[in-house]
Amino acid sequence: MAPALPPERIRIAGGGALEGGVSTPGDKSISHRALILGALAEGWSELAGLSDGDDVARTEAAVRALGADVEVGADGRRRVRGGRARLHAAAAIDCANSGTSLRLLAGVVAAIAGETTLAGDESLSARPMDRIAVPLRAMGARVEGRGDRCLPPVDVTGGALRGIHWTPPVASAQVKSCVLLAGLDADGPTTVHEPVATRAHTEEMLAEAGADIDVEPDGAGRIVRLRPSSLRPLALEIPGDPSQAAFWLVAACILPGSRITVRNVYSGPDRIGYLRVLERMGASIEIRPTGHRVADITAAHSSLVATDVDAAEIPSLDEIPILAVAATLARGITRFTEVGELRVKESDRLSGVVSMVTGFGGTAEARGDTLTVSGLGPLGRPSTGSFHSGGDHRLAMAATVLALAAPGTSMVAGFASVATSYPAFLADLERLAGAAVATDAATEERR
Numbered sequence: 001m002a003p004a005l006p007p008e009r010i011r012i013a014g015g016g017a018l019e020g021g022v023s024t025p026g027d028k029s030i031s032h033r034a035l036i037l038g039a040l041a042e043g044w045s046e047l048a049g050l051s052d053g054d055d056v057a058r059t060e061a062a063v064r065a066l067g068a069d070v071e072v073g074a075d076g077r078r079r080v081r082g083g084r085a086r087l088h089a090a091a092a093i094d095c096a097n098s099g100t101s102l103r104l105l106a107g108v109v110a111a112i113a114g115e116t117t118l119a120g121d122e123s124l125s126a127r128p129m130d131r132i133a134v135p136l137r138a139m140g141a142r143v144e145g146r147g148d149r150c151l152p153p154v155d156v157t158g159g160a161l162r163g164i165h166w167t168p169p170v171a172s173a174q175v176k177s178c179v180l181l182a183g184l185d186a187d188g189p190t191t192v193h194e195p196v197a198t199r200a201h202t203e204e205m206l207a208e209a210g211a212d213i214d215v216e217p218d219g220a221g222r223i224v225r226l227r228p229s230s231l232r233p234l235a236l237e238i239p240g241d242p243s244q245a246a247f248w249l250v251a252a253c254i255l256p257g258s259r260i261t262v263r264n265v266y267s268g269p270d271r272i273g274y275l276r277v278l279e280r281m282g283a284s285i286e287i288r289p290t291g292h293r294v295a296d297i298t299a300a301h302s303s304l305v306a307t308d309v310d311a312a313e314i315p316s317l318d319e320i321p322i323l324a325v326a327a328t329l330a331r332g333i334t335r336f337t338e339v340g341e342l343r344v345k346e347s348d349r350l351s352g353v354v355s356m357v358t359g360f361g362g363t364a365e366a367r368g369d370t371l372t373v374s375g376l377g378p379l380g381r382p383s384t385g386s387f388h389s390g391g392d393h394r395l396a397m398a399a400t401v402l403a404l405a406a407p408g409t410s411m412v413a414g415f416a417s418v419a420t421s422y423p424a425f426l427a428d429l430e431r432l433a434g435a436a437v438a439t440d441a442a443t444e445e446r447r
Helices: 028-040 054-065 099-109 130-139 173-183 201-208 242-254 273-280 320-328 340-344 349-359 393-404 415-420 425-433 441-446
Strands: 009-013 019-023 043-048 069-072 078-082 092-094 114-119 142-146 151-158 190-194 213-218 221-226 235-237 259-266 284-291 294-300 308-310 333-337 363-367 370-374 386-388 409-413 438-440
Touching: 009 393, 009 441, 019 425, 028 043, 028 054, 028 078, 028 099, 028 173, 028 201, 054 069, 054 078, 054 092, 054 099, 054 415, 099 114, 099 130, 099 151, 099 173, 130 142, 130 173, 173 190, 173 201, 173 221, 201 213, 201 221, 242 259, 242 273, 242 294, 242 320, 242 393, 242 425, 273 284, 273 320, 320 333, 320 349, 320 370, 320 393, 340 349, 349 363, 349 370, 349 386, 349 393, 386 393, 393 409, 393 415, 393 425, 425 438, 438 441
Parallel strands: 019 259, 043 235, 092 114, 308 333, 386 409
Antiparallel strands: 009 409, 009 438, 043 078, 069 078, 114 151, 142 151, 190 221, 213 221, 259 294, 284 294, 333 370, 363 370
């Protein structure tokens, strides 16, 4: 049964501990790619453990619209029948809030004859897509959006492509993936040179599907070379999302008396940089491998100290909001450097993090590309407060964790956005709390 839709506003009773075990949704990054590669592969792919968030649902609807067959089993497993000959352009694909869907699908439709329009909600329509438009145009596709930054909706007219050598100006697994997916059907090799290594799911999964691909380390980055390839079907059990696990692990670190184990988490090195940051801050973290790049991760309440965090440690920047929560409860000043890219995520996350921390009585500021958080120290507690996420799921969940550390009742608005990635977040929170700690503010006010 699908979890109930989260409320738009919640009241959170803080001051308690969290304890127990939890499993996060299937990794969102892997889920997007599994559906897309299933659509490109020749035959039936078997996919288990897909993320149940709306972002991945948008990718599933998109591959259906492009001509792939998707069967849903009673246990939520997907069977995807794809193949290049089955795929065709689609008049319009609604990616809603999912930038991953739009960027990766642009690479797919760039190789399909005809025009496909990739659109999104108000938030996604403000996110620049020039970083995919430029390489796709260099490959021979026509890509048009609004203004110089190519804002959605984005019209992609695909067809015959040529391979290119591309160095992304900003580290981005999504841009890399877009170019590689287009390169599968180009007329020559495609090379992506990453100055800073980003999450490697696309190249790893392409290799598993039989693509002619090789990866070479290059300083702090890597060089990925792909030759035109057809793909064989995949059989995947998708592990839990480490970015979602971060919320529970930080919660355990900052809430006295807490100890949480997140089970079956993807633990590839490109995705757990935030754990190294937490360990540097003095967090009690235990990683117990349970399979290839899968682990159970346990965190317990700890006395945290400030540290300096460079964006290269967390190339996606996805865990910066929740690390800022950890920094708020640490002793000393934590600096996050080169994180200006947070301004063009689902919201302006850089400003959002500052508003979140200050809204709960902490001290934070953003100057240029640097975020600074002055911690309250091990004996300090945030004050009760209120915060609006601006429809950003990561800010909503991070604010909820920060509110749990405050003695009293706080408000988080814009909470419904967690449906994009973690619809069962509140249910899992109350299971770990052993009691109801969050209420629907709108329902409460109507009583």
